[in-house]
Amino acid sequence: MYSGRIPRFSPSFSPREALVTARTLVSKPDDATEVARFERTFADFIGAKHAIMTPSARYAFYLLLQAMGIGADDEVVIPGLTYFAIPSIAVTAGVRPVFADTGLTSHVLDPAAFEAAITPRTKAVVPTHLYGTPCDMDAILAIARKHGIRVIEDCAQSTGARYKGQRVGNLGDAAYYTFGLTKNITTLSGAMITTNDDAVAAFCREAMDTSAYGDLQKAVKEAATGLAMMVATHPYVYPWTLHPVIRAGNALGKDPIHAPFGEPEVLYPEIPSSFRKNRPRAVQAAVGMEQVARMEALNGARQRNGKWLDTHLAARQADLPGLSLPTYPDGAEPIYMSFVVHHPRRDALMSALRKRGVDTTTGYMNDCSDHELFPQFRRPCPNAATTKGEQIHLPVHPRMDERDLKHMADMLGEACREVGA
Ligand SMILES: Cc1ncc(COP(=O)(O)O)c(C=O)c1O
Numbered sequence: 001m002y003s004g005r006i007p008r009f010s011p012s013f014s015p016r017e018a019l020v021t022a023r024t025l026v027s028k029p030d031d032a033t034e035v036a037r038f039e040r041t042f043a044d045f046i047g048a049k050h051a052i053m054t055p056s057a058r059y060a061f062y063l064l065l066q067a068m069g070i071g072a073d074d075e076v077v078i079p080g081l082t083y084f085a086i087p088s089i090a091v092t093a094g095v096r097p098v099f100a101d102t103g104l105t106s107h108v109l110d111p112a113a114f115e116a117a118i119t120p121r122t123k124a125v126v127p128t129h130l131y132g133t134p135c136d137m138d139a140i141l142a143i144a145r146k147h148g149i150r151v152i153e154d155c156a157q158s159t160g161a162r163y164k165g166q167r168v169g170n171l172g173d174a175a176y177y178t179f180g181l182t183k184n185i186t187t188l189s190g191a192m193i194t195t196n197d198d199a200v201a202a203f204c205r206e207a208m209d210t211s212a213y214g215d216l217q218k219a220v221k222e223a224a225t226g227l228a229m230m231v232a233t234h235p236y237v238y239p240w241t242l243h244p245v246i247r248a249g250n251a252l253g254k255d256p257i258h259a260p261f262g263e264p265e266v267l268y269p270e271i272p273s274s275f276r277k278n279r280p281r282a283v284q285a286a287v288g289m290e291q292v293a294r295m296e297a298l299n300g301a302r303q304r305n306g307k308w309l310d311t312h313l314a315a316r317q318a319d320l321p322g323l324s325l326p327t328y329p330d331g332a333e334p335i336y337m338s339f340v341v342h343h344p345r346r347d348a349l350m351s352a353l354r355k356r357g358v359d360t361t362t363g364y365m366n367d368c369s370d371h372e373l374f375p376q377f378r379r380p381c382p383n384a385a386t387t388k389g390e391q392i393h394l395p396v397h398p399r400m401d402e403r404d405l406k407h408m409a410d411m412l413g414e415a416c417r418e419v420g421a
Helices: 015-027 031-046 057-067 085-092 111-117 137-147 198-209 216-232 242-251 273-277 282-315 346-355 382-390 402-419
Strands: 050-054 075-079 096-100 122-125 150-154 174-178 191-195 339-342 391-394
Touching (some): 057 085, 057 191, 057 198, 085 096, 111 137, 282 339, 382 391
Parallel strands (some): 075 122, 122 150, 150 174
Antiparallel strands (some): 050 191, 174 191
């Protein structure tokens, strides 16, 4: 019988990746060789000349700033709606983040806002392909080229997405990606840089080659967490385990799984030395190889689900009072990492959905343009502010099928009518 219980998320980590993890831990292949193999495969997948694996996207961003000679008092345009760690790292590197607004329903950098943020000190822009949606890259690249500004794509949430037929990450001067357990593909934590610029690649490669290898136990712990997530979100298990916990939390006005997957938002007083002691291991690369092989299938399932929601929720818009649906720049081929709707009574709507078995999240993106971490860099980004207050991430993960989508759309209609606009 259909349970109608839909988790907010399900991991890409599967029994195949668990097997690869176990096999690699036993056979202990050479770390550098395995990582190089994964880097080449990833570079070819993106279509880029170079790929360099790093421990995290934030460190990748730091290396790219350094590689491009961007430092003290230089300015970098960053979307207001983003993950705190990116402007935080910029500040630590002495760089001034200049926040520019995102589209209200596209959630990605508004080219006009980018252009308005440019000053003689602007050295780079970070088009963040947020929620799996590619930015309007033609417009952003034209503005950047006109002003001699480097383009560092943030592909943390969009690995494999395309813009006008080309993979994101191969459109600007360089890009970074991240592969945590909650991303569309995972390497048991780990990240990547891609670039076609030989000098940038050589700088980043040197930094990684002179880093110390990370602790294997960390990868083992990540794999165990991946397995636990896989089991807890399984359709036969979820209704009897995680779902009751979420329902109990909902009754108390709490989200019991939001905080454990988040991290404290802090400014780094300096670049943590741990960044240079966390060089990716063979096991991470081996899992990455498996995930790249499955990426088209995983992203394809997200796209099938996302497009279903685009079409069917738009057709029912009159039945969904107060709900705004996402939009996409022309030429963007999103991978639907998240399907983000807005509602003015966001918390009430999320609660009404949870009562009906549909779990959602507010996500972890903040309006960094109006954030206590960056008081000296405040700049009005009204769309980012509205998104922060109104966004709801509906489930869109690959494990969902059409029955789930239809059920969710029905429950969304009921919940919208219950809470009103
Ligand atoms: C848009 C975006 N940029 C950057 C990051 C930072 O990635 P990492 O945790 O690998 O530093 C994240 C993390 O989720 C993200 O979502």
